[in-house]
Amino acid sequence: MSNQYDAIIIGAGISGMYQLHKLREQGLSVKAFETGSGVGGAWYWNKYPGCRFDSESYTYGYSWSDEVLQEWDYKERFAAQPDTERYLNFVADKYDFRKDIQFNTRVTKATFDEKNSQWEVELDDGTTARAEILVSASGPLNAHTLPRIPGIDSFKGDWAHTARYPKEGFGGRGADFSGKRVGVIGTGATGVQVIQEVAKTADALTVFQLAPEWCAPLKNGPISPEEMKDIKANYKKIFAECNETFGAFHHAFDERSALEVSEEEREAFFEKKYNEPGFGIWLGNFHDIMTDSKANDLITDFIARKIRSRVDDPKTAENLIPKDHGFGTRRVPMETKYFECYNQDNVQLINLKETPIEEILPEGVKCSDAMYDLDIIIYATGFDAVTGSLKRIDITGKDGEKLTDKWANGPRTLLGMQTVGFPNLFTLVGPHNGATFCNIPRCIEQNVEWVSDTVAYMKKNNFHSIEPTVAAEDAWTIHVDETAEGTLFPTADSWFMGVNLNDPTKKRTFMLYAGGQQNYRAECDKVAENAYEGFVLK
Ligand code: NAP
Numbered sequence: 001m002s003n004q005y006d007a008i009i010i011g012a013g014i015s016g017m018y019q020l021h022k023l024r025e026q027g028l029s030v031k032a033f034e035t036g037s038g039v040g041g042a043w044y045w046n047k048y049p050g051c052r053f054d055s056e057s058y059t060y061g062y063s064w065s066d067e068v069l070q071e072w073d074y075k076e077r078f079a080a081q082p083d084t085e086r087y088l089n090f091v092a093d094k095y096d097f098r099k100d101i102q103f104n105t106r107v108t109k110a111t112f113d114e115k116n117s118q119w120e121v122e123l124d125d126g127t128t129a130r131a132e133i134l135v136s137a138s139g140p141l142n143a144h145t146l147p148r149i150p151g152i153d154s155f156k157g158d159w160a161h162t163a164r165y166p167k168e169g170f171g172g173r174g175a176d177f178s179g180k181r182v183g184v185i186g187t188g189a190t191g192v193q194v195i196q197e198v199a200k201t202a203d204a205l206t207v208f209q210l211a212p213e214w215c216a217p218l219k220n221g222p223i224s225p226e227e228m229k230d231i232k233a234n235y236k237k238i239f240a241e242c243n244e245t246f247g248a249f250h251h252a253f254d255e256r257s258a259l260e261v262s263e264e265e266r267e268a269f270f271e272k273k274y275n276e277p278g279f280g281i282w283l284g285n286f287h288d289i290m291t292d293s294k295a296n297d298l299i300t301d302f303i304a305r306k307i308r309s310r311v312d313d314p315k316t317a318e319n320l321i322p323k324d325h326g327f328g329t330r331r332v333p334m335e336t337k338y339f340e341c342y343n344q345d346n347v348q349l350i351n352l353k354e355t356p357i358e359e360i361l362p363e364g365v366k367c368s369d370a371m372y373d374l375d376i377i378i379y380a381t382g383f384d385a386v387t388g389s390l391k392r393i394d395i396t397g398k399d400g401e402k403l404t405d406k407w408a409n410g411p412r413t414l415l416g417m418q419t420v421g422f423p424n425l426f427t428l429v430g431p432h433n434g435a436t437f438c439n440i441p442r443c444i445e446q447n448v449e450w451v452s453d454t455v456a457y458m459k460k461n462n463f464h465s466i467e468p469t470v471a472a473e474d475a476w477t478i479h480v481d482e483t484a485e486g487t488l489f490p491t492a493d494s495w496f497m498g499v500n501l502n503d504p505t506k507k508r509t510f511m512l513y514a515g516g517q518q519n520y521r522a523e524c525d526k527v528a529e530n531a532y533e534g535f536v537l538k
Pocket residue numbers: 052053054055141146147148149185186187188189190191193208209210211331352380381382383495501502
């Protein structure tokens with residue numbers, strides 16, 4: 001016997017919770033299925049030591065509830081994971097979301113029943129559920145990937161991927177690693193946060209680095225009660241300012257070119273940005289650092305000099321400086337004394353380009369030149385980004401077509417919201433979607449509101465099916481590539497480009513929308529205003 005709803009949502013993170021709220025407001029019967037035992041999505045799963053925002057906390061919360069805005073106090077400029085998980089639980093309690101969420105339940109399969117224009121989902125408890133509308137809110141960075149190194153399971157110490165790190169830490173010791181020899185594999189935004197935390201207490205920390213990143217200082221600090229009062233009085237203005245910027249962060253590109261100012265002025269500006277909290281050094285920099293390779297060379301050189309000035313040993317410093325891509329062409333990890341960790345006696349850096357890992361043995365990690373005995377291994381090796389969580393569900397659309405087959409050479413979408421052949425399936429923060437390169441809750445709200453308005457439009461006009469036209473999907477997919485070509489993103493291998501070393505089947509293709517969230521929002525609005533031009537409604 002199937003459970004029938006108007007809409008089913010996959011996932012109860014930031015997007016799934018808000019989608020639930022918006023569709024319930026319309027009087028629809030809605031069910032969300034969530035693999036975890038609690039709400040929060042990324043902030044439920046990523047319990048690794050050091051996990052925190054690099055968006056300013058007060059720009060990250062939901063803007064749709066004045067009550068929540070006024071009742072919730074941020075203590076730090078960049079809140080840590082436990083605070084954010086608490087915040088999302090606070091919202092879930094306040095709006096009684098849990099009654100419509102089935103936890104500890106994975107959606108394993110979703111099949112479109114063409115005759116009835118319904119999606120049937122299969123759950124890992126063996127039951128099924130049906131709804132006309134299916135919304136994936138399964139997150140762009142959820143399907144974590146372990147390295148393809150032989151022997152991972154043979155390790156006799158403690159180990160975890162950061163996205164499945166035990167809440168209380170190994171042996172209930174939280175972030176205390178004293179007496180332990182710890183290895184961290186992976187040095188992206190996650191690895192950097194883990195390393196600087198583990199380095200504080202571990203007897204020995206060995207960092208296994210394949211490729212260094214262009215990290216920049218986070219400059220976290222407390223938010224005083226007075227400051228919080230001021231923030232609460234100004235939320236409207238803050239959110240409006242975010243919505244005017246490229247990535248909806250509280251940082252706007254400077255209109256000047258890095259090439260038009262004097263060297264002195266440029267250096268002073270870079271220095272100022274480097275010492276400011278948050279992404280200003282990246283998304284508040286001269287506008288052309290992301291589009292012009294000569295401008296990019298200047299900031300890249302500046303950051304390289306900073307790394308050399310902060311790391312005592314020149315060889316280690318060179319190992320920490322990326323040589324194959326410019327600053328900001330991959331996601332910039334934000335750090336707090338990260339580079340200084342390598343000046344500590346208890347921390348060593350292994351350059352895997354010189355001495356690759358051969359295998360994991362019961363005692364630790366064996367590289368081509370040496371064996372590293374360890375008590376704990378932490379894998380900060382990233383995700384099958386953007387499409388991974390959809391790929392892990394067996395999704396079948398019209399005429400028996402599998403989503404994985406359709407996207408085998410890269411995603412094809414309209415607005416990153418829908419794909420031809422899969423009617424009534426909406427992909428929040430999906431591929432080609434403006435929310436995927438964004439201060440995510442800001443763009444999640446746009447995504448959810450657009451989907452909710454679309455569903456309301458369908459109900460009002462008695463439509464039971466919505467799907468893009470092939471022409472509109474082709475045009476959007478080309479447009480997405482064109483926006484990427486206008487930036488330096490394609491010059492680097494990264495999850496933005498669909499590159500994941502641990503999934504060789506994944507094609508190198510741009511996964512995000514690089515036209516800026518304001519343009520994305522405008523495109524979505526235009527489509528809706530023109531009676532969903534580019535979509536077929538039946
Ligand atoms: P990531 O950026 O994909 O980094 C994965 C790291 O693991 C890279 O250094 C990668 O090296 C390395 N790696 C992968 N496979 C490996 C292998 N087989 N052997 C050795 N090393 C391997 O993943 P992430 O750090 O988890 O970050 C993903 C995204 O999550 C970020 O870009 C960000 O958007 C988000 N995030 C946000 C926050 C925040 O808000 N503060 C914090 C953490 C993460 P290569 O680069 O050479 O492949």
